[in-house]
Amino acid sequence: MSDRIKDKLEILADAAKYDVSCSSSGSNRQNKDKGLGNTGAGICHSYTEDGRCVSLLKILLTNHCIFDCAYCVSRKSNDVKRAAFTVQEVVDLTINFYRRNYIEGLFLSSGIFKNSDYTMERLVLIAKKLRTEHNFNGYIHLKTIPGASDDLLHEAGLYADRLSVNLEIPTEEGLKLLAPEKNRKDMIEPMDYLKKTIIQTKEEKKIFKSTPKFVPAGQSTQMIVGASGETDQHIVNTAQYFYKNFNLKRVYYSGYVPISNDNRLPALGTAVPMVRENRLYQTDWLMRFYGYQANEIVNTAHPTLDLDIDPKLGWALRNMASFPVDINRADYAMILRVPGIGVNSAKKIVAARKFGGLRLDNLQKLGVAVNRAKYFINCAGFQQVFADKQSDLIKHYILASSQSKYLKQSTSQLSLF
Structure with a gap:
């Protein structure tokens, strides 16, 4: 050359x-x-x-x-x-x-x-x-x-x-x-x-x-x-x-x-900030693969995406009346809305529960981020402990227990859901 x-x-x-x-x-x-x-x-x-x-x-x-x-x-x-x-x-x-x-x-x-x-x-x-x-x-x-x-x-x-x-x-x-x-x-x-x-x-x-x-x-x-x-x-x-x-x-x-x-x-x-791009891509993913509408994630009341939590978790915390979701009974669309459950995991849940009630350990084996999902679900042997729907407290616990480098150090990008 x-x-x-x-x-x-x-x-x-x-x-x-x-x-x-x-x-x-x-x-x-x-x-x-x-x-x-x-x-x-x-x-x-x-x-x-x-x-x-x-x-x-x-x-x-x-x-x-x-x-x-x-x-x-x-x-x-x-x-x-x-x-x-x-x-x-x-x-x-x-x-x-x-x-x-x-x-x-x-x-x-x-x-x-x-x-x-x-x-x-x-x-x-x-x-x-x-x-x-x-x-x-x-x-x-x-x-x-x-x-x-x-x-x-x-x-x-x-x-x-x-x-x-x-x-x-x-x-x-x-x-x-x-x-x-x-x-x-x-x-x-x-x-x-x-x-x-x-x-x-x-x-x-x-x-x-x-x-x-x-x-x-x-x-x-x-x-x-x-x-x-x-x-x-x-x-x-x-x-x-x-x-x-x-x-x-x-x-x-x-x-x-x-x-x-x-x-x-x-x-x-x-x-x-790089994290703002990341939040927009996560929102884009929610619209393309999770069935969310734009106005569910950002609207006049919430025109800006949260930088400390992903948009799926943000929606869940603002809509606690929709939870807990019974993993063994809820339809696929609602299971997709549970933080910590992705598209592949949701499909596996729907297929696996036909053979018996799923427990937390079953969900973990199916790829569910149980440490996050447990605040939004009921399943066999487990009932949602936050009966009073304290979204701020749930957010605190999730942030405190997260293993993400971004949530610990506020530097790197979050993985998707």
């Missing part, structure tokens, strides 16, 4: 670190005709369903940009070192890194230079070259450029496993404040196009087996947290809206990193 390419790679890989929406699953593109790569169930420094850790090349095509978004390190007014790859350079890097077993796929984003279509054309051409000229079957995730034409979006969807359009700021008002040159409509329209085309392709596939794949891993988006003062309620409600209306696979949350003294932004030195 030449020194010139190394310099570009250092600049554009560093600039790409602010985009967190590169973890994915859902694509099943298989190797064929002795090609390169094979997409599994997940990608990008994440874990697949079978436990494999996978990685990808994560870079920007360029950090040149015609926009001056206050929150972006690549904004045109920022005094940073600029670089740009050619189409062929990205193709060659991807293939060479794959052959050296460094990566299993590509995550490619870009600043916008000249205009949206000009930039999007180059992103599409990279994916097309990898697929058609090099028979590359590894994972490809492209960040679509707001304002790009539907024709380019469609072509991108034929070569990429996942496409995503960043919302950037959770509310339209915040976007107008910090990125007045951008238009929310340019973000919404491509999301709507992708949603409709994905649905249409699936229907056509039922009739014509030869129908080509179109974004098999779906679409995602990312929101910056803490740049424009939105509450957790705003953020979570926005996420729920886009999940329901655009069939998103994932919403990613990126804590704002102070980069300038712009008076529209939080002051330097006031970075969003």
Whole structure:
């Protein structure tokens, strides 16, 4: 690799670190005709369903940009070192890194230079070259450029496993404040196009087996947290809206990193705490897999997520009238709401109780965090001891007995439920 390419790679890989929406699953593109790569169930420094850790090349095509978004390190007014790859350079890097077993796929984003279509054309051409000229079957995730034409979006969807359009700021008002040159409509329209085309392709596939794949891993988006003062309620409600209306696979949350003294932004030195991101991801998980609605977790009375306890425990402590739950009688949906019981454990409980009443030791063997769950359940040989529903006392006991490093030291992230 030449020194010139190394310099570009250092600049554009560093600039790409602010985009967190590169973890994915859902694509099943298989190797064929002795090609390169094979997409599994997940990608990008994440874990697949079978436990494999996978990685990808994560870079920007360029950090040149015609926009001056206050929150972006690549904004045109920022005094940073600029670089740009050619189409062929990205193709060659991807293939060479794959052959050296460094990566299993590509995550490619870009600043916008000249205009949206000009930039999007180059992103599409990279994916097309990898697929058609090099028979590359590894994972490809492209960040679509707001304002790009539907024709380019469609072509991108034929070569990429996942496409995503960043919302950037959770509310339209915040976007107008910090990125007045951008238009929310340019973000919404491509999301709507992708949603409709994905649905249409699936229907056509039922009739014509030869129908080509179109974004098999779906679409995602990312929101910056803490740049424009939105509450957790705003953020979570926005996420729920886009999940329901655009069939998103994932919403990613990126804590704002102070980069300038712009008076529209939080002051330097006031970075969003990592735990706030963690709470948003936990809330996102609750909405996607546990059946919670946004307004159950954050609402006018509770617009901010608790930082000292996870949102599932927070909901339970605010709704003690719903507990204790009889593990041997309650339906699956209610068992899921018990702190300390996850999706897999809830399924095991429902299956196992058919053969007899479950006790605390049985629950522990099924993977339940009994030290947390015991305050919210009844089971064979055990009755809830907090008859007076003292939520503050329960919270105290759970925090005191927790083995989480975060709860003991207030430093590291909590595990999910």
